[in-house]
Amino acid sequence: MLHEEVVSRLRDMLLEGEVPPGARIPERELCLKLKISRTPLREALKVLAAEGLVLLLPNRGSRAARLTDKDVHDLFEVCQGLEALAGELACERITDEQIKEIAEAHHAMVANYRDGDLAQYYRRNRQIHEGIVAAACNPVLSGLYDSVTARIRRARYLTPMTPPRWAIAIQEHDAILNALQRRDGTGLAHILRAHLRHKREEILKAGFAEIDSVRGLAAHENGNNESAAGRA
Amino acid sequence: MLHEEVVSRLRDMLLEGEVPPGARIPERELCLKLKISRTPLREALKVLAAEGLVLLLPNRGSRAARLTDKDVHDLFEVCQGLEALAGELACERITDEQIKEIAEAHHAMVANYRDGDLAQYYRRNRQIHEGIVAAACNPVLSGLYDSVTARIRRARYLTPMTPPRWAIAIQEHDAILNALQRRDGTGLAHILRAHLRHKREEILKAGFAEIDSVRGLAAHENGNNESAAGRA
DNA sequence: AATCCGTGTTTTGAATTCAAAATTGTGAGA
DNA sequence: TCTCACAATTTTGAATTCAAAACACGGATT
CATH class of the missing domain: 1.20.120.530 (GntR ligand-binding domain-like)
Structure with missing residues (x-):
C-alpha cells in the first residue's frame, strides 16, 4: 500500500467515525487492520495531525481530533x-x-x-x-x-x-x-x-460539538470504538 | 529534537534555499546535520510534502518543490x-x-x-x-x-x-x-x-519561476547545494 | 479506607536492519 | 565511438529492534 493510500484510508476512517472524536488511536489495531507496520502508519498520523484531523500528544500517543x-x-x-x-x-x-x-x-x-x-x-x-x-x-x-x-x-x-x-x-x-x-x-x-x-x-x-464530544468520550472511556457511538 | 522542531527546521532550510528548488533532498546529509535518524526525518518530509514544499517521488526520493x-x-x-x-x-x-x-x-x-x-x-x-x-x-x-x-x-x-x-x-x-x-x-x-x-x-x-527553476537545476546537475545558487 | 510508593507491563519514539528498487559504472559488441 | 547489457553500489521504503517514557497494578503506610 502506497503512503498516500494509507493517509486517505486513515482519513476516511476518522471521517466515518470508525475512530470516534477524542478517542485514542490504537496503533497496534490499525497496523493489523491495514496490514502495515508502525512506521508507515505513524508517517500517516503525522500528516493527518498537520491537517488537523489527529491530535499528537508527545509520549502519550495520538487521538482523533475533537472539534470545539x-x-x-x-x-x-x-x-x-x-x-x-x-x-x-x-x-x-x-x-x-x-x-x-x-x-x-x-x-x-x-x-x-x-x-x-x-x-x-x-x-x-x-x-x-x-x-x-x-x-x-x-x-x-x-x-x-x-x-x-x-x-x-x-x-x-x-x-x-x-x-x-x-x-x-x-x-x-x-x-x-x-x-x-x-x-x-x-x-x-x-x-x-x-x-x-x-x-x-x-x-x-x-x-x-457537545454531541460529538460526548460520543467520543463514551467511546474512549470503555475502550470501545464501534458500538459505543450508538449506545452513547 | 521534537517532531515539530524537525519539520520547522527543515521547512526553514527549504525556504532559505539551503536545499534549492528542484534539488534532490539528501536524506543522509540531513540526518547527519540534524543528528537524527532517517525515521523522524522521513516523517517530517511527508508532512512537508503534504504542505506542498516537498515533492515525493515514489521509490526515487524527494525533491524540494519548484514553483511554476x-x-x-x-x-x-x-x-x-x-x-x-x-x-x-x-x-x-x-x-x-x-x-x-x-x-x-x-x-x-x-x-x-x-x-x-x-x-x-x-x-x-x-x-x-x-x-x-x-x-x-x-x-x-x-x-x-x-x-x-x-x-x-x-x-x-x-x-x-x-x-x-x-x-x-x-x-x-x-x-x-x-x-x-x-x-x-x-x-x-x-x-x-x-x-x-x-x-x-x-x-x-x-x-x-524561470529564475528559480534555473537556480534549482544548476544546483541539481552538479550535485551542489550551497554555492551553485550564487553561481547560477 | 485512602493515599503513596515501587515494581512490572505496555506503549511510544527513534535507531537499526533488511529486502526491493533504482542508479551507477564497466565492458562487450555493433 | 556509441550503444546496450549486466553487475556492483547506493538509495529507498518498511519491518524490526531497543531504550525510555507512561501506565497499571499491588502492597505498605498513615
Whole structure:
C-alpha cells in the first residue's frame, strides 16, 4: 500500500467515525487492520495531525481530533472565504458544460428534497459545492477546500436539518445556481457566504460539538470504538 | 529534537534555499546535520510534502518543490482570498492596541522605504500582513495563511522591486492602514486584494519561476547545494 | 479506607536492519 | 565511438529492534 493510500484510508476512517472524536488511536489495531507496520502508519498520523484531523500528544500517543464550537466557527468562517473566492473565480472560468452538470445536480437535489431523502440530498449538495470549487481551476484552492471541508464534514453532514432550514437551504441553492448561470461572481460569493453562515448557525445551535464530544468520550472511556457511538 | 522542531527546521532550510528548488533532498546529509535518524526525518518530509514544499517521488526520493508560474498564480490568488477575509474579520475584531502596533510597523516600514533598505522593508511588510491575519483571531485562517505564504515566500521576498512598483506599494499600504483604522472591512479587503494582485503581476513579469527553476537545476546537475545558487 | 510508593507491563519514539528498487559504472559488441 | 547489457553500489521504503517514557497494578503506610 502506497503512503498516500494509507493517509486517505486513515482519513476516511476518522471521517466515518470508525475512530470516534477524542478517542485514542490504537496503533497496534490499525497496523493489523491495514496490514502495515508502525512506521508507515505513524508517517500517516503525522500528516493527518498537520491537517488537523489527529491530535499528537508527545509520549502519550495520538487521538482523533475533537472539534470545539470555536473550531466549528473558525472552520466555517474560512470555508466561507474559500467558497466565496471559488464562486468568484468559477464565474470567470466555468464552461457551459460544467454549468450544465451543476444544474443537473441541483435539480436532482431538489428532487431529493421533495422525496425527503436527506442522504442523497447531502450527496448532491456536496457535489454542487465541489463542482463550484473545481470550476475555479485552482488546485491550491481545491486542496485547502478539501482539507477544511474534511474537518467539518461530520458537523456538516451529520447534523440533522430542521424542515424550515431545509426549505431555506433550497432557496439559497436556487440563488446559487442562478448567480452561476448569470456568471455573477460577486453575487455568487455573497449568497455562498450567507448559505454557509446559516449552515454554521444551524450546527452551532444544535450543539454539535457537545454531541460529538460526548460520543467520543463514551467511546474512549470503555475502550470501545464501534458500538459505543450508538449506545452513547 | 521534537517532531515539530524537525519539520520547522527543515521547512526553514527549504525556504532559505539551503536545499534549492528542484534539488534532490539528501536524506543522509540531513540526518547527519540534524543528528537524527532517517525515521523522524522521513516523517517530517511527508508532512512537508503534504504542505506542498516537498515533492515525493515514489521509490526515487524527494525533491524540494519548484514553483511554476501557474503555481505562483494560484497561490497568490488564494492568498488574496485569505488576506481579504482576514482583513474583513480583523476590522471587526482588532483592538486599538493592535492597530497601534500595526501603525508603528507601517511608519517604520515607510522609513525603511525612504532609506532604501529593502530587507528591513520586507521584514516590516511581513509583520503588517501577519498582524492583520493575527487580528482576525482565527487560528484556522492563520494556519492556512502560514502554509500558503510559506510556499510563495521566496517569490514574494526575493524578487527585486522596481522603484515605481515600490512607490505604489507604499501608497497601497497607506490605504491599508487607513482602512484598518477606519475599521472598513470591505475597503480593506479590496485594497489587500489589489495589493497582492499587483505584487503577483510584478513577480510573474519578472519571470520568477524561470529564475528559480534555473537556480534549482544548476544546483541539481552538479550535485551542489550551497554555492551553485550564487553561481547560477 | 485512602493515599503513596515501587515494581512490572505496555506503549511510544527513534535507531537499526533488511529486502526491493533504482542508479551507477564497466565492458562487450555493433 | 556509441550503444546496450549486466553487475556492483547506493538509495529507498518498511519491518524490526531497543531504550525510555507512561501506565497499571499491588502492597505498605498513615
